Amino acid sequence: MKVAILAFGSRGDTQPCVALGRGVRARGHDVTVVAAPRYAPLMDGLALAPLSVDPVAVLDSDEGQAWLRSGPLGFVSGFRRVVEPLAEKLVVEVDAAARDADLVLAPALGGMGAHLSERYGMPYLLMHFQPSHPTAAFPNPLVPARTLGGWGNRVSYAVIERLSSLVLGRMVDRLRRSVFGLGPARRGREAPVLCAVSPLVVPRPRDWPARVHLTGYWRLPPGPLPDEITAFVEEGPRPVFVGFGSMRPPEGLATRVLQALRLAGVRAVVQGLDVERSANVLQVEEVDHGALFPLVSAVVHHGGAGTTATGLTAGVPNIVCPFFADQHFWGARVAALGAGPAPLPVRRLTAEALAARVLRAVPNPRLAARLRVEDGVRQAVDLLQLSG
Template identity: 60%
Template sequence: MAVLGIGSRGDVQPCAALAEGLAGRGYGVTLVAARRYAALAGPGVTFAPLSVDPLAVAGSEEGQRWLASGPLGFVRGFRTVVEPLAATLIGEVDAACAGADLVLAPALGALGRHLHDRYGTPYRLLHFQPSEPTRAFPNPLIPVTTLGPPGNRASYALVERLGWLVLARMANRLRSRVLGLGPLRGSPFAADRRARVPVLCGFSPLVVPRPADWPAHVHVTGYWRLPSGRRAARPESREASEDRADGEDLGGLRDFLTAGPRPVFVGFGSMVPSEPERVAAEVVAALRRARVRGVVQGLPVTPDDDVRVVGEVAHDLLFAEMAAVVHHGGAGTTGTALTAGIANVVCSYFSDQPFWGRRVAALGAGPPPLPIRALSSDALAARLRSVLKYQEKAAQLGRLLRVEDGVKNAVDLIERC
């Protein structure tokens, strides 16, 4: 079988954990992901590298403009940034999955559907945020708490239809040119739902309780975590290797961590602020005002005795050493920070990030979210000074999440299905 880890580390690492769990049951498993994440493929897992590097795309000038362009610009950017690379990526995915007897694929890109149409291969959908229609809350891409039960449920169809309206032509061009398939006549997400394709939700019911109106083929398994000691992918650049987390060793960060109180982590994943220098200055000023040390990732910050700068590191290993985490609210980062049992300060950009920020606050694991557009040294410092009052609930939730076995639950369901 094949497990598709499409995207950056936060997308790939849970898929690597799932692949390793399946291999441990004796299945032949291929993890399909960007080449830089080869070291995440565990014992018994075959790795099929993709030449499209998500971090290189995000780090390019065009990619940074795309990620900083807001929700509408982000969707439009799929045609200018993603489509030129998508033909290569889909071709490589196709080659890696041609002989698979089961494909586990994220909903984004509808790759499971395309491979099924090409080969007849059964597939299961991997969800990292709640995407099944429900009356309990609106689609996570809708930046409000509720639209009322009928409006909440209707919001899922609205988001899917708008997304398909924008991306249908691109998707069908790629289906024809790369896979030799005819066009899809409607949203693949709606087709998957009508076919009752089994869905595995890689988040915890303690974080998002399973809505009562979800159908039986949608399963909330808990987070998919790699075994201890297998957290860190070996980065390819020398600069990244200087501060990487390697197994149980945090390398060059260890001396900094032991030199004073636990620091605060600040990093926004692949999100790029429209004014990175200004945001970096506000972050450093906030750390100073809150009188805390910092570990900063992805911002143009000058390191000193109280601030360290890191490249790509294993968040689950690093967060265990932090006093609090300031992040963008990505699904993977939020799950990792909550599992670490420390307070979260979510500075959301768009997409599902405001949803996760609201969940963190509702769980009592962090203050109300601070949208990145409103980030200032005063606002961030105030939240950092308040994190102590969230620590008890954050620690309690972390203890419960750490005993969940999402990988086992997911593998059990795959076997039963």
Template identity: 55%
Template structure:
């Protein structure tokens, strides 16, 4: 039976693409899929054959503000991170929540990230089931701490488990002043209690959580319950992509280059960051494909560096000797799947965690935080990634495992069970 499924993609492109991949899988099974995302991604969503529900809030633009730069400088401190998001989104909360409600009407199932429990509030109001999307480990476990509270590991299994609950509570207390008025005013629900709404049971047990990552990268903890599904990554396939003549010529003109790009992360001084990257590539003795604006005179291409704006990672990364990036969950997944060594230069949030996972898998060197990045540290990490046979072997091994998985199909199977 055809159903309408609403997907919340509330972030940058790294959050959008997995939702698009999942949406395409569900659409191929006959379902109607609506993706809620910033307006700049409407064309990408429509091109995938899905309904786009544009939001007026654009995360990329927010990161360009003073508050956004402060958020990027916050590193891994969960309280500072979540308070930064509140400062960014607080003035826009009423408008954003109203748009989410409008876009969710008519849904038979809502799939949303854990932030603020948005899916659960809307599902309760609209009388439909809701499931969570986890882009990083978010369900409590005694085996490791929350990605944003690594210090909790020193307190053992109890500290590990409490770290997840602590992050959930901080997030809820910061969201509560916006969520409860919305529940009363627009959703027809009473205020949620001080410690947050009770988790409404889903069919067959507690609310389902779909973890959009692989057990090859994060082994499933033995104490996760059956309602937490580690599906594997949801990759967008782009077989129709054709590179420009300039990019093709550059790749054929010399040794295999190294990719460097920081996604939607916005360095405080872009020109300075580009100069640092270019000098590090030169010092490491490698050519580079660098993310940037080819029309910007300050970051122009030359014989050793090709500046590209938007090239699918699924096409580009397998053609690189190594990839250097910010450590977003989606970009990390693409680099690991390509089977080439990865250098993570994290800015904030869960990015340091993914850098640590890459290093633990021996698929790349230890992460180099962007705020401490120098020409020497980046050049050294690139040399390590491109010259260590152990890293090359580790990266190939992870890549082979990811290439055999079909996380999208696994997630679609789970969703169809929820619908029935």
């Protein structure tokens, strides 16, 4: 069987897709991952269909960062402004990569799985990296509220979907016509959903239908750390990790972080911030979180879904400093699980507040031990019901 996995985002979105792809390949199937070429080193035998547009470069641009900071309504409208000029090229590339697949695994945004299935007839499943199916248990993770009440929680999903349809519908229909030769999109059958989140972290809502599966995290085995990082970790007390993923730090954040580290009296590995190296601070760029996090005393991060999962699994305190979107959701979950303090939104981050959280943060080792034995990839592949 030929399986196409569509991985359109940054490393945090692509790495789980690769982990799932490896699990599918281990069952004897051919797997193609459609992703940016910068992630080729992750493939390890999987076929890569490279996209000509680099999502990291798009998100790192001034326009991309403004889009990401713009809240739910601005996020949807900004998607059209930032992505639409690139969309036709991307859709043509995805079509070429997936048209011969026997099964497509796709994210919900853009509806590519549905378009491919309608055009070529293959089945598809949706991949969610945050719990995005409507429920009364909590609001849509893009909405920065812990609860809106049962009715309000469910309505929040409908509002986000309606806004998406209003803003993106014309573009989607144009691309369906020009690339696939299809008419306007209509609501069809509801596809099965594989949600790559642990039920230990987000309990499965009782009102989800049977076709929505909370599988557990899709993780790659940790790789080796550079000698420089290993030596730094081993030469003194366990350091703190500080990194905010692909988020562009606001002015002065690096200075406030360094002040917080001095106030707390801790060593640190700092990723992605422009800080000066010293005896107590090692500045790094890309690093394997799965390998590093078990070796540190705490992790300070933005609350991305993948980073949160890795931090919780490592069994060290998570100090979440959300910027926007679902990061507030994950910060609230960390606090609710007793795996870290209340989130500290980056717009309110001061040296004193961050230092206090570093000193007070405690882990949840029992949760970490259970997460480490959970096999989300196996669960997801079992649910695919693949035949040879």
